[in-house]
Amino acid sequence: MAEASASSAIERRGPGEALFRFACAGAATLLMTALAGVVVSLAIGGWPAFRAFGPAFLYTATWNPVTDVYGAAGPIVGTLLTATIALSFALPLALGVAVFLVEFCPARLATPIGIAIELLAGIPSIVYGMWGLFVLAPWFAAYIQMPIALSAEAGSWADTVFSGTPNGANIFTAALVLAVMILPYMAAVFRELFLTIPPHVREAAYGLGCTSLEVVHSITIPSVRRSIVGVVMLGLGRALGETMAVTFIIGNSHSLPRSLFDGGATIASTIANEFTEATGALHEASLVALGLILFLITFGVLAIARALLRSTDL
Amino acid sequence: MTRADRRKLANGVFVALCGIATAIALSLLVAILWALVGRGLGGMGILLFTSDQPAPGSIGGLRNAIVGSLIMCGLGMAGALVIGILAGTWLAEYASGTRTAATVRFLNDVLLSAPSILIGLFVYELLVAPFGGFSGYAGAVALAFIATPIVVRTTEDILLLQPAELREAGMAVGAGRALVIRRIMWRAARTGLLTGGLLGFARISGETAPLLFTSLGNQFFNADAAQPMASLPTTIFQFALSAYDQWQNLAWAGALLIAVAVLIVNIVGRILARESHLS
Numbered sequence: 001m002a003e004a005s006a007s008s009a010i011e012r013r014g015p016g017e018a019l020f021r022f023a024c025a026g027a028a029t030l031l032m033t034a035l036a037g038v039v040v041s042l043a044i045g046g047w048p049a050f051r052a053f054g055p056a057f058l059y060t061a062t063w064n065p066v067t068d069v070y071g072a073a074g075p076i077v078g079t080l081l082t083a084t085i086a087l088s089f090a091l092p093l094a095l096g097v098a099v100f101l102v103e104f105c106p107a108r109l110a111t112p113i114g115i116a117i118e119l120l121a122g123i124p125s126i127v128y129g130m131w132g133l134f135v136l137a138p139w140f141a142a143y144i145q146m147p148i149a150l151s152a153e154a155g156s157w158a159d160t161v162f163s164g165t166p167n168g169a170n171i172f173t174a175a176l177v178l179a180v181m182i183l184p185y186m187a188a189v190f191r192e193l194f195l196t197i198p199p200h201v202r203e204a205a206y207g208l209g210c211t212s213l214e215v216v217h218s219i220t221i222p223s224v225r226r227s228i229v230g231v232v233m234l235g236l237g238r239a240l241g242e243t244m245a246v247t248f249i250i251g252n253s254h255s256l257p258r259s260l261f262d263g264g265a266t267i268a269s270t271i272a273n274e275f276t277e278a279t280g281a282l283h284e285a286s287l288v289a290l291g292l293i294l295f296l297i298t299f300g301v302l303a304i305a306r307a308l309l310r311s312t313d314l
Numbered sequence: 315m316t317r318a319d320r321r322k323l324a325n326g327v328f329v330a331l332c333g334i335a336t337a338i339a340l341s342l343l344v345a346i347l348w349a350l351v352g353r354g355l356g357g358m359g360i361l362l363f364t365s366d367q368p369a370p371g372s373i374g375g376l377r378n379a380i381v382g383s384l385i386m387c388g389l390g391m392a393g394a395l396v397i398g399i400l401a402g403t404w405l406a407e408y409a410s411g412t413r414t415a416a417t418v419r420f421l422n423d424v425l426l427s428a429p430s431i432l433i434g435l436f437v438y439e440l441l442v443a444p445f446g447g448f449s450g451y452a453g454a455v456a457l458a459f460i461a462t463p464i465v466v467r468t469t470e471d472i473l474l475l476q477p478a479e480l481r482e483a484g485m486a487v488g489a490g491r492a493l494v495i496r497r498i499m500w501r502a503a504r505t506g507l508l509t510g511g512l513l514g515f516a517r518i519s520g521e522t523a524p525l526l527f528t529s530l531g532n533q534f535f536n537a538d539a540a541q542p543m544a545s546l547p548t549t550i551f552q553f554a555l556s557a558y559d560q561w562q563n564l565a566w567a568g569a570l571l572i573a574v575a576v577l578i579v580n581i582v583g584r585i586l587a588r589e590s591h592l593s
Contacts, residue, residue, distance in 0.1 A: 031401050
């Protein structure tokens with residue numbers, strides 16, 4: 001009796017075991033196939049554009065659905081420019097917030113603020129986009145853009161750098177919205193990163209008489225330097241690929257931006273605006289080709305980020 | 315000025331700068347929440363949930379978009395949970411420590427933060443273009459692709475957190491690996507698995523970009539996922555960019571609705587995560 005039930009248990013194990021293992025491995029394979037599928041489908045879909053325009057697709061800035069001529073330089077420059085400006089605003093602020101919460105803020109206050117920032121990092125980007133469109137853009141146009149436009153002499157450097165339609169929809173405000181969007185995310189991850197440093201290391205430095213600045217500068221930051229770069233790359237990856245926070249407010253112009261306050265476009269905003277209304281096969285292919293370029297850029301950035309963060313749990 | 319004074323001064327400036335950075339960051343975030351609540355609260359009401367989107371200039375709600383979002387997020391989440399839990403289990407239980415697992419984990423982490431608009435393009439090329447039409451199913455597939463990496467990640471983390479003795483005890487009474495995983499490991503890890511699901515759900519419920527070219531949107535009420543389907547984020551996108559006050563107000567109400575829903579789901583997820591010792 002006991003023998004029979006034991007053998008039937010083993011029999012039950014046989015096919016079920018293999019089947020379950022197969023299902024698990026199959027799910028992982030499916031996921032990897034999906035990633036490969038993204039690259040392949042973007043390459044196939046964008047191929048007609050690369051064939052029609054050759055390498056010039058990358059460095060010409062004509063984007064004209066009427067004559068059916070497309071060059072990606074405008075959106076590529078717009079993507080890199082907005083992401084870089086956004087990062088240069090968000091990085092120092094995020095580092096400052098994380099250091100403040102970990103080093104100076106009393107724990108009773110630091111924990112709720114930390115949690116609040118983490119929760120804000122999860123708010124959908126379309127909310128940031130709407131804030132940019134309805135609050136930031138009008139404010140920026142009235143209080144920053146107009147005064148500068150009125151005070152800058154024609155032909156002066158200020159006129160060159162800050163010229164543009166004073167409606168608040170431009171590369172710079174799009175970058176500001178991006179900065180506000182990645183700020184809570186980066187601050188939350190930096191804070192988590194700093195909290196992984198064993199407290200006795202910092203306490204030892206304080207015990208030697210170091211000031212807070214010296215502890216942060218010579219202990220905290222050097223001990224997680226690689227990971228800090230990794231987090232910066234993660235933030236950059238977010239900013240490069242973000243669609244909704246940017247599309248509302250960048251002004252949607254495909255020419256190369258002539259100034260910081262000029263309308264522009266990013267790759268993601270161009271795809272979001274035009275894909276469902278693409279006028280012809282070549283237009284659609286050019287948009288998919290833009291998608292492939294964005295994929296390659298972000299994949300590179302995110303791969304570096306993950307390689308740098310490999311030792312951490314972030 | 316002595317050296318000690320200089321150090322003190324530099325430190326004071328540093329502390330002040332960090333404090334200012336925190337003040338700026340918090341006031342920006344408060345400004346966003348202020349605008350969101352201030353402009354969205356007026357549109358909140360029973361009508362928002364009971365009537366469909368209005369023609370420009372008339373009164374209405376967002377019922378069609380809310381229902382579409384729930385259907386697509388529900389379908390997408392179901393797919394993401396099945397694929398994600400199985401793939402995460404494979405990483406933690408079968409392939410743990412191998413090179414293949416390291417590569418899969420690495421690529422999964424990249425997929426985790428890949429631009430969501432590209433997932434939309436991919437699903438368009440995969441499902442919409444060849445099968446001739448936008449549909450709620452295509453939208454659900456796009457959302458599933460976005461949620462799956464999150465579920466994979468939390469599943470692997472939570473399974474690796476379980477004590478090895480659990481596995482050994484199961485093996486010791488003669489259970490096979492699959493049985494141990496299904497009956498013991500998953501059961502022990504169920505709060506963590508639920509957390510992964512909630513985090514994934516919170517992420518996709520606000521996603522707009524991947525739905526633009528997959529589910530497209532629909533101005534009428536529609537519960538048939540084989541047809542183009544409205545969703546809250548795409549409707550908000552359309553209404554916010556419109557020239558009509560009524561539509562813009564509905565967009566703010568919808569944005570507030572999504573933000574509140576995402577916050578609640580994330581808070582519940584965090585509480586569960588703490589219970590299961592997932593950081």
